[in-house]
Every structure is written in structure tokens, then in C-alpha cells.
Amino acid sequence: MKISQCLILTTCLLASVSQPISADTIDVKIPTALVIGAMNNQLMGTQVNIDTYGKRKGTSWYHANSYVLTPDGKKHLINLGEATVKLKTKKGKTMRMWRGYVNDFASSELSVKANGNQLLFNANFESQGKEIIIKCINAFGKQCVKIKRDGEVNNAQVKATLIPTILDNSISFKKDPKVEFKADFKINGACSKLGGLCQKIFDYKKAIRKTVQKQLKSSLNQNRKKIAQAVKKVVQDSVGKVINTNQWKLKSIKQQGGNYIVSVEYPDPINASTVEVKGFKVTKKFAQSNCPTKIKFDATIQTKYAVAGKVWLEYEDGTRSKKHNWQNGKNKTTTSSFYRTWNKKSGKKYTGWSKMMISWKDHKGKTFSKSSKSSPFSRTCVKPNPTKTFKTGG
Structure with missing residues (x-):
């Protein structure tokens, strides 16, 4: 033949x-609330803790106990240092030295919410009164006479803007989300009497902000796959109601009303x-x-x-x-x-x-x-x- x-x-x-x-493609609706719920469950253990104050060693009270805690229980340490101002004589001799610290300031609430085509990650902090500790050392290395020079951190909040994406045949967020840390630092007493310490504290706040933002972004990046894994059952349940096969692949995602619309490719029967x-x-x-x-x-x-x-x-x-x-x-x-x-x-x-x-x-x-x-x-x-x-x- x-x-x-x-x-x-x-x-x-x-x-x-x-x-x-x-193969064919079909659009499948996945309720946004179910996706957000799975993400929140996965991110529940996330915490930002800022704590630089501890026992005195020499002329310092610095204690390196600041970290970002991720859902897997790992602590990612943050080195924040301390704020220092020296008051000197005309001859350059140190008469007095102030050091500023943040005392055990941790996020207490965490949530992820949908906002159009974005996800808003939000961690709030509870103000407990004396989060800023200021210590004074005199020319003899002794602690100065106590005056009211501590402070507070108010309206503190960590925000991250997450863009939903397809990852590991599930839903997660894109790499390198935008992260913001905001807080109001308030120093008790007259700043003019503290030899520029207030400005140092404000500069210290900027350094804290940059470091926290960098570490939290890194931590979120490391947890993208775990988020996808946490959401996978929600995705599988929704797709399984429409497609009678487990051989399918998510191609794209968009937000519409109260649902995510995922485009699913599946083999012809x-x-x-x-x-x-x-x-x-x-x-x-x-x-x-x-x-x-x-x-x-x-x-x-x-x-x-x-x-x-x-x-x-x-x-x-x-x-x-x-x-x-x-x-x-x-x-x-x-x-x-x-x-x-x-x-x-x-x-x-x-x-x-x-x-x-x-x-x-x-x-x-x-x-x-x-x-x-x-x-x-x-x-x-x-x-x-x-x-x-x-x-x-x-």
C-alpha cells in the first residue's frame, strides 16, 4: 500500500x-471572599516586632530583638541600631549623651482585603503609651537625672499592595509588592533641650521604615508559593464544579464584582x-x-x-x-x-x-x-x- x-x-x-x-478554555468564577479567607488563614502568623531596648551594657541599652515573623514560624531579624546624640563642650568633650530606642512595639492585627484588582495587606499596631525610650549618660558615664524625655509611637501601620497572579496553578500575588510603613513618633518634653535628639529620633524612624519595608517585602516574596498552596483547594473546588477533569491549567486572572475570573485551559475529552x-x-x-x-x-x-x-x-x-x-x-x-x-x-x-x-x-x-x-x-x-x-x- x-x-x-x-x-x-x-x-x-x-x-x-x-x-x-x-484544548479548550473556559472562564470560571471563584468567590473573592473564599480566596481572601484562605490568604488570611495563611498569613495569620505574620507579625512585625520592633524592639531595640534592653538591659544596659556600658553606655548602651541596645537590644537586637526586632524581626518579621512569617507564617512558617521563622523570625527574620532586623538590625535597627540606636539613635545617638552627643552634647559636647566648646573643646569637644562630651558632656552628655542621649540614646533613643523603640520598646517592644509589635503588630497586633493583620488582614488582607480586596480592592479592585489589588489585594491590600494591612498590619496595625496598638499604641501602649511608652514605645520610645530615651536614656541619658553624663560625662562620668552615669545615667542622668531622670526627666520626662520618653515618647510614643502613634498611628503605626504596615501596608502592602499585592497584585493577584497565577502561581503553581493557583492564585497568589506578584513578586516585589509595594510595602509602606507609617508611624508618628512623638517625643515628650521640649525638643530644644535635647540637643538635636528629636531630629535624630525622626531620622531613626526613617531608617526603621526603610528596613521594615525591605524585610517585609522579602518575607512576602518568600511566602508567595505558600499562599498559592493555601488557596489551591478553593481554586480546585471552583474549577471542579465546571470542568470534569483534573487536567487543567490556569492561564489568567481578573477581578469582577465579588469574584475572581480565572481563564482555565483544559484538554478536550x-x-x-x-x-x-x-x-x-x-x-x-x-x-x-x-x-x-x-x-x-x-x-x-x-x-x-x-x-x-x-x-x-x-x-x-x-x-x-x-x-x-x-x-x-x-x-x-x-x-x-x-x-x-x-x-x-x-x-x-x-x-x-x-x-x-x-x-x-x-x-x-x-x-x-x-x-x-x-x-x-x-x-x-x-x-x-x-x-x-x-x-x-x-
Whole structure:
């Protein structure tokens, strides 16, 4: 059997044809509240703690206990240092030194809320009265006479703007979110009497802000995959209500009303009914021919989805042709030709038949096959050809 250059497909046969990708896409609604709830559950353990005040060592009370606590229980330490101002004499001798610290100031509330196409991560701090501690050392290394020079941190808040995205076939947020730390530092007493300490404290606040923002951004980046994992069940439940397969892939996401709309790509349901043999017949049922000759068959198939597989002819004497690769597109009906080589003794009429066999696979590798009806024919060879041997195809 010889196969024409383009067989049952819209492109020519190749020696090796890979399985075509056959997939559809559908928009699936996922309630925003369910996604936010899963994210909040995952981020519940997140905390920002600013604490630089501890026991005195020499002329310092600095204690490195500031950190960002992530949901996995890991503490990411932040080195904030201390604010220092020295009051000197005209000769440059230190008369007095002030040091400023933040005392055990931690976030107490955390939430994620939807805001249009964004997610707003928000961590609040509870003001407890004396978050800023100011210590004074005199020229003799002794602590100065106590005066009211401590302070408060008010209206403190950490915010992060998260952009929803697809990650690990689930929903998370894009890398490097915008993070802001805001707080009002208030110093008790007259700043003019503290030799520029107030300005130092305000500069200290800026340093704290930058460091906290940098560390929190890093921590959020490290937890993107865990957020995706936490949201995955919500996604699977929503997609599972619409698509009856677990072989699907999220392609995009957008926010609409009270839902996230995710575009889902899923494989077409390849099965035994995907391919239909619409016709197979010999083009000339009766003929006299010089031998060897070629007998032409026309075959028509219809495919619901893009598929690929093997095709061959089977003959009346139990032999068959070689198997060849084929593929066809989605919702395609195509007619192409087969050729069978025929060679018999001259002067006598011979009858035979051929039928087409076709196979294809689904996305899991399961093979399906169908057969056409047999197409009978008769041929009389009119020209002797004793040097040729009988062939069933090739």
C-alpha cells in the first residue's frame, strides 16, 4: 500500500508526528471572599516586632530583638541600631549623651482585603503609651537625672499592595509588592533641650521604615508559593464544579464584582467517539489493468477534536500495509487517498477487498481504534509480467 502525500489531515504526513495539543478554555468564577479567607488563614502568623531596648551594657541599652515573623514560624531579624546624640563642650568633650530606642512595639492585627484588582495587606499596631525610650549618660558615664524625655509611637501601620497572579496553578500575588510603613513618633518634653535628639529620633524612624519595608517585602516574596498552596483547594473546588477533569491549567486572572475570573485551559475529552469513519471505498470497483497496478481508495474521516495516531489497510488474505502516522484538527472532515499495489497472473479475474484501520490516543495514553467497512473490488491483469512477484502492499 502506498499512501498519498497528504493523508486525512490538513498538513502533510511526516515520519514522526507528535500528539497535537487539543484544548479548550473556559472562564470560571471563584468567590473573592473564599480566596481572601484562605490568604488570611495563611498569613495569620505574620507579625512585625520592633524592639531595640534592653538591659544596659556600658553606655548602651541596645537590644537586637526586632524581626518579621512569617507564617512558617521563622523570625527574620532586623538590625535597627540606636539613635545617638552627643552634647559636647566648646573643646569637644562630651558632656552628655542621649540614646533613643523603640520598646517592644509589635503588630497586633493583620488582614488582607480586596480592592479592585489589588489585594491590600494591612498590619496595625496598638499604641501602649511608652514605645520610645530615651536614656541619658553624663560625662562620668552615669545615667542622668531622670526627666520626662520618653515618647510614643502613634498611628503605626504596615501596608502592602499585592497584585493577584497565577502561581503553581493557583492564585497568589506578584513578586516585589509595594510595602509602606507609617508611624508618628512623638517625643515628650521640649525638643530644644535635647540637643538635636528629636531630629535624630525622626531620622531613626526613617531608617526603621526603610528596613521594615525591605524585610517585609522579602518575607512576602518568600511566602508567595505558600499562599498559592493555601488557596489551591478553593481554586480546585471552583474549577471542579465546571470542568470534569483534573487536567487543567490556569492561564489568567481578573477581578469582577465579588469574584475572581480565572481563564482555565483544559484538554478536550478524547474518547472512542472522537473519530468517525465517514466513508472508505475503492474508486474503481471493476477494472482491467496492466499489472502491476495500483488500486486507489478514498477515505473520509471526521474528528471532533485535534487527535493523532496510526492508520493502515488490512487485506482479504490476512496481510496488512505498514502503519503510518496521521493527525487531524478540531471539527475537521477530510478526504484523502490510499493506494494498494496489485499484481496477479494475466488473463484471469481476481477479487479482493481492503479496509482502513485507524487508531488514536487520549491525553492519558489510552488507545482507541475504528475500522471502516470492507471495500470489495475485482481486477483482471491484461499484460503478463512473469518477472514480478505478488505483493500485498508497501
